Amino acid sequence: MWTRLRGRALAVGAVCFPLLLLGCRDDPMSADGTSPCRPTASPVFLSANDDDDGDGYPRDENYPAVNDEDDDIADHAWIEDAHGAHHLFFQNEGWAGSDIVHYVTTDLQALTYVGVALQKNPGGWDSQALWAPHIVQNGHTYFMFYTGTSGTGGTSKQRIGLATSSDLITWRRTPVNRCPETTGDGCIYECAEAWTTWGGQPGTYNQQCRDPFVLWDEAERRWVLFATAKSTNRYGVVTVAYSGDLVHWTGAGYVDATRRLAGGSGSQPFGGQAENPYVLARDGSYTLLFCDWADPEDDCTVQNPRTIVQYATSSTLHADAEGSHNWSYRGFTLDPGVNAIEALHLGVDTWILSQSIADRTSCDYAEHRRELRLKRLVWGPGGTFATTPWSPCSTPP
Helix, strand or coil: CCCCCCCCCCCCCCCCCCCCHHHCCCCCCCCCCCCCCCCCCCCEEEECCCCCCCCCCCCCHHCCCCHHHHHHHCEEEEEECCCCEEEEEEEECCCCCCCCCCCCEEECCCCEEEEEEEECCCCCCCCEEEEEEEEEEECCCCEEEEEEEEEHHHEEEEEEEEEEEEECCCCECCEEEEECCCCCEEEEECCCCCEEEECCCCCCCCCCCCEHHHHHHHHEEEEEEEEEEEECCCCEEEEECCCCCCCCCEEEHHHHHHHHCCCCCCCCCCCCCCEEEEEEECCCEEEEEEEEECCCCCCCCCCCCCCCEEEEEECCCCCCCCCCCCCCEEEEECCEEEEEEEEEEECCCCCCECCCCCCCCCHHHHCCCEEEEEEEEECCCHHHHHEEEEECCCCCC
């Protein structure tokens, strides 16, 4: 989740740009005579070392025979608190499925472990695993949307849940259940729509409904949910729902630009496993990022590489059951070997993409597998963009 740095001015042209929460000024020394920033031309990488599955190995890449994915950051969410600290939530993956863990950073250079934010509910609709959190703030309440799963293998079911908090520390599932034939609080939406395979006969991964992303549509005065589902053409698709209160959701349509389409443009005729939607809102237009892990990907040494992270753009957040053709497929982003992209909006026009290093095609894979790399997003004409290395003390390009 991105938020602005509320109530702060940007020190454009200062030694440190643009995070005033670091104490950056024209004078690089802080009030106590120390330097609050560590200038570097290298990208910032954020890693998690909590060993919260208790197996004794804090970093699984050092012990490849050990399943210690509790320290891997893949699907994740950012939210800024009232004091300017940024909170990171992501799914761990220990021996018994996954919960959602919580870290915090005050400088976007190092993470501090806070604890487990939300655990699986034995016997409930989200008994197997919790995935892909996303957090929005409405008033004084934080709303965490997440994927809950039940069952295992190809016939498992994925649904979207909701928990709330007033302090980002203590989370409670919303005391409702809107998912038929399930038990337990917090289940608010399952992608049982005419354009998905949810309502058909149980089959291989037909009950998909995950990776929630939520934002406010000011033009229509409603909340909009983007999620991953399985389309009736048997491929992944981004599905959309609307709500007036963040709890009651109604299916609105799907985005054809994210599906595998024989007559599509660019990479649309290939791949077909779209997931991890994330929407950037800027200057009255919208950019929908999504991953398609079934697409081929070039190595980081290739100029203008094909990547699994792609995007579509639209002037509205409209969705419909005919494919929402206001969304236009635009092609690839330019960073190989990453997925589960989130963004931090640090004020004015400074956007930072938070990328999970996921694949060997990334030049950073060997040293930074499943860490987060922060890169600055640089907007181009017509909604195009590129990324550039960034650190909290870097000079803007």
